[in-house]
Amino acid sequence: MADALGDSATIVLVDQADGPVAAIARELKTYGMGVVLVPEPAAALEFAQARPKLALAIVNRALETEAATSIAAALRAIDETLPVIHFGPTSRLGGSMYSIVVPPSLSSADLLELAESSLRRRFYADDLVETLINCTAAALSGFDNEVTAARPSLRRVGSDRAQIQSAISLGGEVTGWLLVGGSEEHLRRIYQRMFPRSDSTTRADIVDLLGEIGNRTLGGIKNQLHQMGVESTLGVPSHADDARPIGSVPVLILTVEAGAERISMEFCLEHIEAIGASTERAQRLLDSGRIILL
Amino acid sequence: MKHAQRILVVDDSATVRRQTREALEQAGFEVEEAGEGIEGLWRARQTRFALVMVDVHMPKMDGIAMIRELRALPWYKSTPVFVLTTDSSLDRAEEGKQAGATAWMVKPPNYDVLVRGIRKMLDST
Numbered sequence: 001m002a003d004a005l006g007d008s009a010t011i012v013l014v015d016q017a018d019g020p021v022a023a024i025a026r027e028l029k030t031y032g033m034g035v036v037l038v039p040e041p042a043a044a045l046e047f048a049q050a051r052p053k054l055a056l057a058i059v060n061r062a063l064e065t066e067a068a069t070s071i072a073a074a075l076r077a078i079d080e081t082l083p084v085i086h087f088g089p090t091s092r093l094g095g096s097m098y099s100i101v102v103p104p105s106l107s108s109a110d111l112l113e114l115a116e117s118s119l120r121r122r123f124y125a126d127d128l129v130e131t132l133i134n135c136t137a138a139a140l141s142g143f144d145n146e147v148t149a150a151r152p153s154l155r156r157v158g159s160d161r162a163q164i165q166s167a168i169s170l171g172g173e174v175t176g177w178l179l180v181g182g183s184e185e186h187l188r189r190i191y192q193r194m195f196p197r198s199d200s201t202t203r204a205d206i207v208d209l210l211g212e213i214g215n216r217t218l219g220g221i222k223n224q225l226h227q228m229g230v231e232s233t234l235g236v237p238s239h240a241d242d243a244r245p246i247g248s249v250p251v252l253i254l255t256v257e258a259g260a261e262r263i264s265m266e267f268c269l270e271h272i273e274a275i276g277a278s279t280e281r282a283q284r285l286l287d288s289g290r291i292i293l294l
Numbered sequence: 295m296k297h298a299q300r301i302l303v304v305d306d307s308a309t310v311r312r313q314t315r316e317a318l319e320q321a322g323f324e325v326e327e328a329g330e331g332i333e334g335l336w337r338a339r340q341t342r343f344a345l346v347m348v349d350v351h352m353p354k355m356d357g358i359a360m361i362r363e364l365r366a367l368p369w370y371k372s373t374p375v376f377v378l379t380t381d382s383s384l385d386r387a388e389e390g391k392q393a394g395a396t397a398w399m400v401k402p403p404n405y406d407v408l409v410r411g412i413r414k415m416l417d418s419t
Binding site for chain 2: 287
């Protein structure tokens with residue numbers, strides 16, 4: 001999986017094999033990331049110099065000596081955007097700069113959660129996730145007024161696939177895809193809320209609904225990208241029950257709660273460096289739900 | 295007795311066609327459906343519609359292409375053509391206008407606004 005995702009999806013852990021940071025290595029791999037454990041700061045630096053675009057570094061400060069250069073600062077000199085979690089006694093901070101400092105009392109579960117959120121932000125900036133959530137809410141509002149929440153997380157290897165799925169692709173200056181899915185039972189209930197006079201709901205009805213949700217959600221993302229001066233094109237939604245695509249970056253999952261039902265969205269967006277490079281081409285957008293006379 | 299005005303709804307999503315049909319029928323219109331542009335043109339040739347609603351992003355023939363072809367038909371030179379789409383870019387709306395679209399609404403539609411707008415459009419034709 002690490003080879004499939006590429007160097008930018010590699011995490012480096014600086015710790016002894018039995019240390020507290022190394023303890024979360026196995027869990028980190030379930031996000032589809034490559035995880036490299038190095039026992040000392042110098043080795044981590046060598047690794048980072050060879051593979052300069054890492055996803056995350058977590059450093060056990062107990063390994064650093066007073067005389068050693070801060071590993072976090074050295075890593076960030078190679079890549080100033082690299083998030084670094086520093087685990088260990090704060091008394092040794094000195095004048096060093098770290099992304100996140102956590103005390104040695106932090107549990108493995110909490111450290112893993114912090115690592116996941118750092119990774120999520122590395123690949124999907126907070127404003128992009130917020131845009132995705134807003135586009136999802138707007139898309140669903142036209143179908144179900146019971147949508148209440150959407151929680152983002154990174155997809156884990158081996159996690160359950162939705163029972164029914166529809167896929168839609170995004171191409172152009174950025175590439176990506178969106179899978180929208182859920183259990184047949186949940187989706188039937190949502191569809192029946194939309195069309196209470198309907199005698200029966202077929203699987204084709206549900207797949208079509210998922211396709212249109214995906215179309216509107218990814219359409220919203222496309223519109224936001226257009227507003228930022230990035231051009232993209234939408235594919236046509238397709239039934240994709242067996243699909244589990246991967247990209248060169250981890251997959252973001254958005255779990256949407258609609259009343260007592262759930263819809264899952266898996267989202268992958270690549271080449272996002274195009275987003276930052278195009279701000280001069282910013283465009284205006286039309287509001288939804290209003291009639292514009294041409 | 296006044297006959298209900300007939301509207302053609304062209305969208306590749308059966309869900310959207312169904313939602314739109316229900317909203318329009320509740321407002322007293324008669325509705326026919328088509329799943330994409332080629333079928334939409336075929337239906338437009340068979341029946342004279344008072345208004346045509348078109349999605350943009352469809353397989354085989356997209357909405358913009360369909361509108362251009364529709365405007366070439368003798369009955370449809372001045373028929374209101376309403377675009378209902380996910381595309382909110384001004385450039386795309388201008389492209390729709392050049393093809394012959396009368397109005398543009400970005401999904402999700404507000405069906406109350408849509409019905410009022412359609413009534414107003416048809417009353418003025």
